[in-house]
Amino acid sequence: xxxxxxxxxxxxxxxxxxxxxxxxxxxxxxxxxxxxxxxxxxxxxxxxxxxxxxxxxxxxxxxxxxxxxxxxxxxxxxxxxxxxxxxxxxxxxxxxxxxxxxxxxxxxxxxxxxxxxxxxxxxxxxxxxxxxxxxxxxxxxxxxxxxxxxxxxxxxxxxxxxxxxxxxxxxxxxxxxxxxxxxxxxxxxxxxxxxxxxxxxxxxxxxxxxxxxxxxxxxxxxxxxxxxxxxxxxxxxxxxxxxxxxxxxxxxxxxxxxxxxxxxxxxxxxxxxxxxxxxxxxxxxxxxxxxxxxxxxxxxxxxxxxxxxxxxxxxxxxxxxxxxxxxxxxxxxxxxxxxxxx
Numbered sequence: 001x002x003x004x005x006x007x008x009x010x011x012x013x014x015x016x017x018x019x020x021x022x023x024x025x026x027x028x029x030x031x032x033x034x035x036x037x038x039x040x041x042x043x044x045x046x047x048x049x050x051x052x053x054x055x056x057x058x059x060x061x062x063x064x065x066x067x068x069x070x071x072x073x074x075x076x077x078x079x080x081x082x083x084x085x086x087x088x089x090x091x092x093x094x095x096x097x098x099x100x101x102x103x104x105x106x107x108x109x110x111x112x113x114x115x116x117x118x119x120x121x122x123x124x125x126x127x128x129x130x131x132x133x134x135x136x137x138x139x140x141x142x143x144x145x146x147x148x149x150x151x152x153x154x155x156x157x158x159x160x161x162x163x164x165x166x167x168x169x170x171x172x173x174x175x176x177x178x179x180x181x182x183x184x185x186x187x188x189x190x191x192x193x194x195x196x197x198x199x200x201x202x203x204x205x206x207x208x209x210x211x212x213x214x215x216x217x218x219x220x221x222x223x224x225x226x227x228x229x230x231x232x233x234x235x236x237x238x239x240x241x242x243x244x245x246x247x248x249x250x251x252x253x254x255x256x257x258x259x260x261x262x263x264x265x266x267x268x269x270x271x272x273x274x275x276x277x278x279x280x281x282x283x284x285x286x287x288x289x290x291x292x293x294x295x296x297x298x299x300x301x302x303x304x305x306x307x308x309x310x311x312x313x314x315x316x317x318x319x320x321x322x323x324x325x326x327x328x329x330x331x332x333x334x335x336x337x338x339x340x341x342x
Contacts, residue, residue: 007032011040015051015063022060037061065182079114082106142178142255144207145187146268154212155189157205172210173198174215177224180258180266188227190218197221199231225265225277242279244286246305249275249298257293275300283308 007030014021014029023034030037041051041061050064064332086103107115107314148155157171173189180186185202225247250257254274258266264278280286287308290297300304 006007008040008043011037012044012049012063013326015044015061017274018061020054020154026061027033038253045219069276076114079106079110083110126158138203139255141202141205141207142185145175145178145202145205148207148211149178152214152217154192154215155214157200158208159200159204159206169193171200172212173200174218176217176220178202178254178268179224179228180261181228182263186228188220188224189261197227199228210292224267224275228265244283244304245277245279246283246286246290246302247277248290248292249273249300249306250290251296254291260293284312287312 010030011026014026023037026037027034030041041053045051052062052064054060054062083103083106086100086106113292145155152174155173155175157173159171172192173187174192175187175189177188178185179188187200187202187205189198189200190196191198222230249269251273253272254266254268257274257276261276261278264276267275267277269275276290278286278289280289283304291309291312297309299309
């Protein structure tokens with residue numbers, strides 16, 4: 001049986017997998033009794049982890065978001081990956097200072113073996129060309145716009161390249177969606193003064209406070225993906241007319257998916273979920289492109305994309321079995337070496 005401290009870390013690691021666990025499943029994974037699981041959950045709560053219990057045949061537990069940030073648990077590969085991401089983000093002018101401070105904080109608590117791996121990394125982020133002003137977006141502004149969208153609150157903001165012109169009237173909108181396209185963030189909103197749908201580049205928005213009254217959301221004609229691709233087709237954001245185009249929901253933040261979505265449309269659904277519409281020359285190629293995000297995937301459509309995922313899953317399972325058999329054969333041959341040989 002594990003010691004209490006290591007068992008608590010193992011329990012926390014399981015709870016951080018973003019799924020519900022029954023008490024019996026946790027007890028089996030940790031090789032303890034359900035009573036011990038309950039005691040360990042109480043200890044984690046005392047440390048500040050917001051663990052909710054839910055009813056069921058054997059009860060269950062879920063790690064929820066809290067009002068404070070308790071200690072986080074990363075394995076070795078996750079810690080190094082986080083350091084790499086922060087080094088890359090440090091080159092961005094918008095969040096560079098925050099990323100640098102976060103990297104210094106993490107490096108300070110890394111064990112020597114991981115600190116050496118991180119220090120060996122030298123990442124130089126190449127900025128886009130002068131004529132490409134794509135931006136990852138200001139996290140504070142994205143959060144502010146997202147809050148207005150989910151609250152269904154009217155939003156007033158100054159808009160344009162130059163926000164210093166006092167004669168420019170503020171835009172009055174009903175914000176509906178945050179999306180990314182070709183590396184830029186856009187706000188989809190109903191423009192109250194123009195009585196029509198509009199797309200606004202987020203990096204040109206300067207919100208005015210407070211927000212306006214609540215509103216009942218309108219239905220965006222054709223859906224988010226069709227609206228965005230139709231709005232930008234034939235402009236500087238011209239998209240390839242892919243023969244295969246599918247739609248999925250990923251258990252990842254939109255900010256994590258957007259930099260790698262090529263000409264796909266990424267719609268924020270929440271802090272840890274987004275909708276991705278992407279195209280490819282084949283359904284198998286599209287499924288493989290989506291699979292590289294290493295997250296749970298819910299296929300919205302079409303059925304051809306779900307079939308392609310099933311085909312890839314069977315192909316990868318066969319590859320894993322073949323590799324396992326090859327490893328077993330090599331291991332068996334090693335034990336049959338003649339006497340006197342290693």
